[in-house]
Structures are given as C-alpha cells and as structure tokens.
Amino acid sequence: MQDKTTLAKKQSGRSDRSQAVSADLIAVIIAVTNGEPRVLTIGQTNALPSGPFELDHRSLQSGLRAWVERHTSHPLGYVEQLYTFADRDRIDDEHVQRVISISYLGLTREEQTERSPTHGWRGWYDYFPWEDHRAGVPSILLDILTPRLQAWADEADEPDMRHDRRQRVAIAFGFDDRDWNEELVLQRYELLYEAALVAEAKRNWHTGGVPPVPGRLMIADHRRILATGIARLRTKIKYRPVVFELMPPTFTLLQLQRTVEALAGRLVHKPNFRRLIEEQNLVEETGETMSDTGGRPAKRFRFRQTVLAERTVAGTKLPLSRG
Amino acid sequence: MQDKTTLAKKQSGRSDRSQAVSADLIAVIIAVTNGEPRVLTIGQTNALPSGPFELDHRSLQSGLRAWVERHTSHPLGYVEQLYTFADRDRIDDEHVQRVISISYLGLTREEQTERSPTHGWRGWYDYFPWEDHRAGVPSILLDILTPRLQAWADEADEPDMRHDRRQRVAIAFGFDDRDWNEELVLQRYELLYEAALVAEAKRNWHTGGVPPVPGRLMIADHRRILATGIARLRTKIKYRPVVFELMPPTFTLLQLQRTVEALAGRLVHKPNFRRLIEEQNLVEETGETMSDTGGRPAKRFRFRQTVLAERTVAGTKLPLSRG
DNA sequence: TCAAAAGTGTTATCCTTACACCCATGT
DNA sequence: ACATGGGTGTAAGGATAACACTTTTGA
Numbered sequence: 043m044q045d046k047t048t049l050a051k052k053q054s055g056r057s058d059r060s061q062a063v064s065a066d067l068i069a070v071i072i073a074v075t076n077g078e079p080r081v082l083t084i085g086q087t088n089a090l091p092s093g094p095f096e097l098d099h100r101s102l103q104s105g106l107r108a109w110v111e112r113h114t115s116h117p118l119g120y121v122e123q124l125y126t127f128a129d130r131d132r133i134d135d136e137h138v139q140r141v142i143s144i145s146y147l148g149l150t151r152e153e154q155t156e157r158s159p160t161h162g163w164r165g166w167y168d169y170f171p172w173e174d175h176r177a178g179v180p181s182i183l184l185d186i187l188t189p190r191l192q193a194w195a196d197e198a199d200e201p202d203m204r205h206d207r208r209q210r211v212a213i214a215f216g217f218d219d220r221d222w223n224e225e226l227v228l229q230r231y232e233l234l235y236e237a238a239l240v241a242e243a244k245r246n247w248h249t250g251g252v253p254p255v256p257g258r259l260m261i262a263d264h265r266r267i268l269a270t271g272i273a274r275l276r277t278k279i280k281y282r283p284v285v286f287e288l289m290p291p292t293f294t295l296l297q298l299q300r301t302v303e304a305l306a307g308r309l310v311h312k313p314n315f316r317r318l319i320e321e322q323n324l325v326e327e328t329g330e331t332m333s334d335t336g337g338r339p340a341k342r343f344r345f346r347q348t349v350l351a352e353r354t355v356a357g358t359k360l361p362l363s364r365g
Numbered sequence: 366m367q368d369k370t371t372l373a374k375k376q377s378g379r380s381d382r383s384q385a386v387s388a389d390l391i392a393v394i395i396a397v398t399n400g401e402p403r404v405l406t407i408g409q410t411n412a413l414p415s416g417p418f419e420l421d422h423r424s425l426q427s428g429l430r431a432w433v434e435r436h437t438s439h440p441l442g443y444v445e446q447l448y449t450f451a452d453r454d455r456i457d458d459e460h461v462q463r464v465i466s467i468s469y470l471g472l473t474r475e476e477q478t479e480r481s482p483t484h485g486w487r488g489w490y491d492y493f494p495w496e497d498h499r500a501g502v503p504s505i506l507l508d509i510l511t512p513r514l515q516a517w518a519d520e521a522d523e524p525d526m527r528h529d530r531r532q533r534v535a536i537a538f539g540f541d542d543r544d545w546n547e548e549l550v551l552q553r554y555e556l557l558y559e560a561a562l563v564a565e566a567k568r569n570w571h572t573g574g575v576p577p578v579p580g581r582l583m584i585a586d587h588r589r590i591l592a593t594g595i596a597r598l599r600t601k602i603k604y605r606p607v608v609f610e611l612m613p614p615t616f617t618l619l620q621l622q623r624t625v626e627a628l629a630g631r632l633v634h635k636p637n638f639r640r641l642i643e644e645q646n647l648v649e650e651t652g653e654t655m656s657d658t659g660g661r662p663a664k665r666f667r668f669r670q671t672v673l674a675e676r677t678v679a680g681t682k683l684p685l686s687r688g
Numbered sequence: 689t690c691a692a693a694a695g696t697g698t699t700a701t702c703c704t705t706a707c708a709c710c711c712a713t714g715t
Numbered sequence: 716a717c718a719t720g721g722g723t724g725t726a727a728g729g730a731t732a733a734c735a736c737t738t739t740t741g742a
Contacts, residue, residue: 063388063418065451065465095386095451095463102451126449126467128388128418128425140418142388142465144449296693313695314732337693338739359730619720637705639722660720661712682703 063128063140065095067106068264070124070145070271073152073163074288077300080152080163081268082110090264091161095144106146113161119287120149122278124270127263147271149287166272167307168258169265172230173272175222175308182256183215187239190255191215194237224306227273231266242266276306280359283324286345292328294340295319318359324349386451386463388418390429391587393447393468393594396475396486397611400623403475403486404591405433413587414484418467429469436484442610443472445601447593450586470594472610489595490630491581492588495553496595498545498631505579506538510562513578514538517560547630550596554589565589599629603682606647609668615651617663618642641682647672 069091071082084091091113095105103121110118124145152163167174172183195207214229216222234240234255241254242265259265279285285302295316303310319325325343333339392414394405407414414436418428426444433441447468475486490497495506518530537552539545557563557578564577565588582588602608608625618639626633642648648666656662 063386063465065386065388065463102449123448125446126425128467140388142386142467144451144465294694311732312693313697313734316695318731333740336691336741338695338741340694617721634705635720636707636722636724641704656713658720659714659718661714661722663721 063142066092066141066143067095067102067109068092068143068145068267069106069110069148070268071110071118071148071150072166072271072275072288073150074301074304075152075163077304079166079272079304081166081169081271082161083164084161085159088164088258088260088264089262090260090267092143102144103146106148110148110150113158116150116153118148118150120284122147122274124267124274143267145267145270147274149275149284151288151290164258166268169260169268170227170231170272171257172255173224173227173307175224176303179222186255187215187234188217190239190252191233191237194239222308224308225273225276227276228266228269231269235266240265279305283345283349286324289345292330292342292344294332294342295325296340298325298343322359386465389415389464389466390418390425390432391415391466391468391590392429392433392471393591394433394441394471394473395489395594395598395611396473397624397627398475398486400627402489402595402627404489404492404594405484406487407484408482411487411581411583411587412585413583413590415466425467426469429471433471433473436481439473439476441471441473443607445470445597447590447597466590468590468593470597472598472607474611474613487581489591492583492591493550493554493595494580495578496547496550496630498547499626502545509578510538510557511540513562513575514556514560517562545631548596548599550599551589551592554592558589563588602628606668606672609647612668615653615665615667617655617665618648619663621648621666645682 069082071091073080073082082091083089091110093109095102102123107118107121124147126145127143128140172180172187174180191211192208195204195211198204198207210229211233212218212220213223214226214233231240235243238244239252239255240257241259242263244254260268275284279302285298285305288301288305289298296312298319299310299312299315302315324346326346328342328344330342331339332342392405394414396403396405405414406412414433416432418425425446430441430444447470449468450466451463495503495510497503514534515531518527518534521527521530533552534556535541535543536546537549537556554563558566561567562575562578563580564582565586567577583591598607602625608621608628611624611628612621619635621642622633622635622638625638647669649669651665651667653665654662655665
C-alpha cells in the first residue's frame with residue numbers, strides 16, 4: 043500500500059508490469075423447500091455459481107442480482123455481501139493473475155417447475171451433516187467427529203497447544219456440557235480443516251493420514267464460503283425479518299417455524315415462537331385456513347410488508363430453545 | 366456473470382478488451398487517546414489511508430498489516446474486513462478502469478512520540494459531531510439536524526413517502542421518544558446523504574439548496590466508509606473483547622470505561638460496568654495502584670491474554686445504560 | 689376415540705438496569 | 716470538610732424458556 047500521492051502513477055503503470063487483478067463474484071443462494079434448506083449449485087460440479095464481474099454492471103449487487111434472476115427466473119429477495127478473498131492466485135498464459143473473489147448471500151424461493159441442466163439445488167446439510175441438530179445430536183458428530191477431534195487435540199506435542207485445541211474444539215462443537223451454538227458453522231468447518239478431517243485439506247489422508255469425515259466436498263474454497271453464508275444467515279434470522287424472503291406469499295405459523303428450524307438446524311418451542319411472531323406484528327391473517335396435514339386447520343398468514351420499512355433497522359426476535 | 370465453463374476464456378481475453386479491474390485497500394485505523402476516539406488520516410487531505418493492493422502480499426489482511434505497521438511503527442492489534450465497493454469508475458489514459466475498494470477496520474494505539482508529515486490522527490467526532498452523546502444530546506442534533514430532517518421528510522410529495530421518511534428518520538435519530546441507538550451510525554449518515562444535508566451529496570446546496578450540516582468532509586466516499594467502521598466497532602465491543610486492543614498494557618477500570626464510552630458515544634453505569642468486566646474474568650490485577658487524578662487510588666489491571674483463546678468465539682458483555 | 693396440530697395461560701429463571709450507600713485519598 | 720474517584724449490596728423490571736393444559740379437525 044502506498045500513499046495517495048503515488049497511487050495514480052502506480053496504476054497507469056499497471057499494464058507494463060502485467061500486474062492486474064480480476065474480480066469474481068461468488069453467490070450463496072439459499073432457498074428452503076419442504077423444510078430443507080437448499081443451496082444453488084452449478085451443474086454436477088458441486089460449485090457455487092460464480093463468474094467474472096462485468097464492467098457493464100453499475101455495482102456488485104446489481105451484477106449479482108441480474109445474473110441470478112436470469113438463471114432462476116425468480117427475484118432475489120435479499121442480498122448481502124459476505125466476504126472478499128484474495129488469497130488465491132491463478133496463472134494465465136504469461137501473467138500471474140490475482141483473483142479477488144467477492145462472495146454474496148442471497149435468499150429466494152426454489153422454482154418448482156423448472157429443471158435446468160446448468161444449475162440445481164442441493165440440501166445444505168449434504169455438505170455439513172454435523173450441522174443438523176433438529177433430530178438431536180447427529181450420530182456423525184457423536185460417532186465420527188468427536189473422537190477424531192479429540193485425537194487431533196491430544197496429538198499436539200506442547201501442552202499449551204493441546205489445551206488450546208481442546209478448548210477451541212469444546213467451544214465450537216459444544217463438548218464438556220457446553221451448549222451447542224448453531225452460529226459457529228464457520229469455526230467448526232475451519233477446525234475440521236485445520237485438523238485435516240475434511241477432504242479439502244488433503245494434506246496427508248491420501249498418503250497415510252486419516253480419511254476425511256462425511257460431508258460432500260466442493261471445489262476450491264466454496265464449502266468454506268457456504269459455511270460463511272450459513273453462519274451469517276443463522277445469526278441474521280434472529281434480529282432481522284429475513285426468513286420471510288424464503289416463504290411463499292402466504293403460510294401457516296408452523297410452516298414458518300419449520301423454515302426457521304431448518305435454517306437454525308435446531309428445534310423451536312412452538313407456543314413461544316407463535317407468541318413472539320404475533321406480538322411483533324410481523325404477520326397478518328389472510329382470513330383463509332389450511333387443513334392439509336391432519337389436525338386442526340391452521341390460519342394462513344402473510345408477511346406485513348410495512349415492517350420492511352419499520353424494521354430494516356429495528357429488529358426481530360426468535361426463540362431458539364429446545365422444542 | 367457466467368458459468369464456470371466460460372470463465373477461463375473470458376479472462377484470458379481481458380487485455381484485448383481493456384477490461385480489467387484494479388484493487389484498492391482502504392483502512393479505517395482507530396485509536397483512543399485521552400478519552401477521544403481517533404482515526405488515522407493521510408496528510409492534510411481528510412482521506413483515509415489507501416493504496417493499491419500489491420501482488421507480493423500473501424493476502425489482503427497481510428498487505429494491510431504490513432503497510433500500517435510500517436507507517437505507524439505500532440502493531441495493528443485487530444483487523445477485520447468491512448466492505449467491498451465497486452460502484453465507482455476511474456478513467457485512465459485510454460481505458461475505463463473499474464476500481465474495487467476493499468475496506469478494513471483496524472485497532473491500534475496512537476504513538477505519542479511520533480510526528481509524521483504523511484499521516485495524522487483526528488477525532489472521529491470531527492466528522493460525525495451528532496454521534497457524541499456522552500454529554501447528553503448534542504446541540505447540533507437538536508438545533509440543526511432535527512429541523513432539517515423533519516423538513517426533508519415533510520417536503521416529500523406523496524403521503525406514503527412522507528410517512529416512510531418520517532419513520533426512517535425517527536428510528537435512526539431516536540425521535541418521538543424512541544431511544545437513541547448508537548449503532549446506527551451508517552443509517553444516519555446515509556439519511557443525511559439522501560436528504561442532501563451532507564456536503565458529499567452536493568446536488569443542490571451550491572446552486573440554491575440548503576447548506577450542509579456541520580461535520581468535517583472527507584474525499585470521495587471515505588466518510589461513508591468511516592461511518593461503516595464506527596458502526597461495526599460500536600456493535601463489536603458489546604460481544605467481543607476488542608476494546609483491549611485500544612488500551613495500554615495496564616489500565617484502571619475507569620480508563621477502560623472511558624474508552625468504551627468514547628467509542629459508544631454514550632455513558633455507562635459505573636458499578637455495573639466494573640462488575641461485568643470482573644465477573645467475566647477479562648482482566649487481572651497487576652498489584653500496583655494509580656493515584657493520579659484525585660480520589661482513592663485505583664487498582665491497575667491488565668488484560669488476561671488467555672481469554673483471546675477462550676473468547677474468540679464466546680463473547681463479552683458491556684452495560685450501555687445511561688450512566 | 690385417537691392422533692396431530694392449533695392455540696392459551698401461567699410460572700420460573702435469569703439478565704439488565706438502577707438505586708443507595710460506604711471507602712480511600714488529596715487539597 | 717469536601718470533592719473525586721473506587722467499590723459493594725441489593726432490588727425492580729423485563730425478557731426468555733419452560734410447563735401444563737384446552738381446542739379443533741380428520742381418520
């Protein structure tokens with residue numbers, strides 16, 4: 043980095059020195075269908091949708107919006123920037139090229155009618171099976187992750203490092219009767235990476251180390267970016283009314299609850315959930331009821347669009363207790 | 366944006382079409398000196414330190430760290446990415462060049478001994494005088510901002526828009542006996558910009574519109590970036606132990622409290638503050654005391670470095686009540 | 689009649705905020 | 716003595732989580 047004064051010179055000299063960067067957008071597009079959170083992927087490749095940032099777009103957001111809406115034929119309700127990476131290099135014909143990846147989180151609804159060969163939706167728990175605690179602590183976590191993480195912590199030579207590893211693992215995964223914190227998605231993935239328990243960190247498992255833990259792989263660092271997106275969304279739903287971007291125009295309170303549970307990966311206390319949603323005036327009755335799935339018919343609700351103005355800033359609360 | 370398959374081709378064709386981007390880093394470096402939050406600026410120019418991202422740095426963070434540490438001769442304690450912008454264009458000799466600005470927040474301590482011609486520190490409330498509520502609601506807010514914002518809201522033609530403006534202003538600035546929320550720094554700045562009450566939005570004040578509101582101007586969108594950084598820091602101190610990055614090695618609890626108050630722009634309830642800090646075991650006594658400023662000598666404390674490991678994830682609490 | 693879901697009422701607990709008060713030191 | 720800052724005890728209020736129980740439908 044230089045002072046402002048030297049900045050201009052540096053930049054016109056760019057092409058001589060073959061120093062340039064290119065910018066990619068990477069999108070984490072989320073929908074919730076049949077109570078499962080899903081992520082938009084490209085082809086069969088387990089890659090997040092991405093591509094070069096084009097000059098004709100006014101801004102990063104508008105570029106992303108245009109592209110996604112073209113491909114999914116569904117408006118992108120909510121878009122938020124996640125993170126910008128520049129740690130990777132790409133080698134071109136004659137130049138070393140720096141690639142800057144700007145990642146975004148977007149929320150939509152899955153278009154049921156469409157079958158596209160270029161993209162598809164996949165459940166996010168395919169990539170992170172240890173993150174779904176709706177039916178209790180998943181056995182993958184208990185039987186596979188726990189012992190391997192313990193072993194990794196214990197294999198450290200210095201006592202300080204052992205203690206540090208044990209503590210980080212305990213906090214992230216809720217060991218030693220700590221509570222499970224569903225927001226720590228990225229920390230957990232990074233610990234698994236650091237412990238080389240995830241296939242992306244193929245430092246030694248193919249040459250004698252331990253095999254990777256279950257969970258679908260993605261190209262490059264896309265799984266890490268997805269983890270970032272999930273973590274952000276899990277935090278966000280607790281204080282901003284973004285869940286509604288994932289809902290159909292009208293819905294029952296249980297459907298809304300199931301969506302929240304799908305995202306958070308944990309169950310919610312039903313009576314308290316309903317109260318909280320209604321107290322906050324986030325929704326209004328449509329007058330209709332639904333009598334699908336056995337039981338007393340449920341009132342249909344619709345999101346009160348006006349709260350978007352009121353609450354872009356103010357907040358939403360969700361009770362995330364044990365069910 | 367394109368699918369992955371077309372990505373490679375697009376990129377090698379970059380130089381022919383003169384389409385390339387360049388990347389800038391922009392840094393919001395904060396220190397707190399004598400109970401005032403200060404920001405590192407360049408020269409006399411009211412600009413944040415910035416410069417091109419250089420290829421020889423391993424990552425964005427390391428590039429920023431190296432540069433700042435070279436110039437301030439003080440280690441950068443905490444660094445966090447703020448936001449990436451690409452909305453501006455810069456015109457080169459023969460090309461239109463897209464500039465991507467990646468902004469960072471960094472925390473240090475101000476080096477007292479040093480006097481550099483290339484950079485200096487300036488109180489952040491010079492730029493945002495309406496943000497300092499430590500001595501009560503500032504008169505700038507009461508006497509100047511309030512009537513102008515009301516007027517702007519009322520001048521809207523459609524009733525819906527009027528209502529929307531009134532509501533957003535009321536939430537952001539705490540009108541109609543709403544509480545002041547110190548975290549909404551960016552929303553407030555954006556409202557002032559939208560209302561053209563800030564010199565950056567010089568749409569009409571020099572041709573007959575209202576003059577800008579008090580508050581020091583910065584070049585380009587730097588004041589907006591600073592607002593983003595302040596907002597982020599004000600939120601962060603409430604749940605992560607980052608204040609300590611701004612403190613000298615040892616300090617009294619009142620000094621710590623004054624630092625928090627300087628950042629938050631509001632007073633804190635002393636007894637509760639002390640309890641909360643001590644209960645959380647964030648600090649330990651050094652054994653020494655300080656008897657500077659009249660009154661009973663205060664115990665000196667030091668930050669417990671071990672909590673960095675424990676709490677990178679877990680949290681810190683601060684009581685931000687009325688004092 | 690039972691299962692399944694929709695709802696209501698109330699209590700226990702904890703955290704936040706505030707109030708009241710005493711202690712130690714320098715001038 | 717009094718001003719200034721250090722420091723402790725405790726109670727009021729609100730938010731959250733939990734428990735217990737009633738209602739309405741379809742099979």
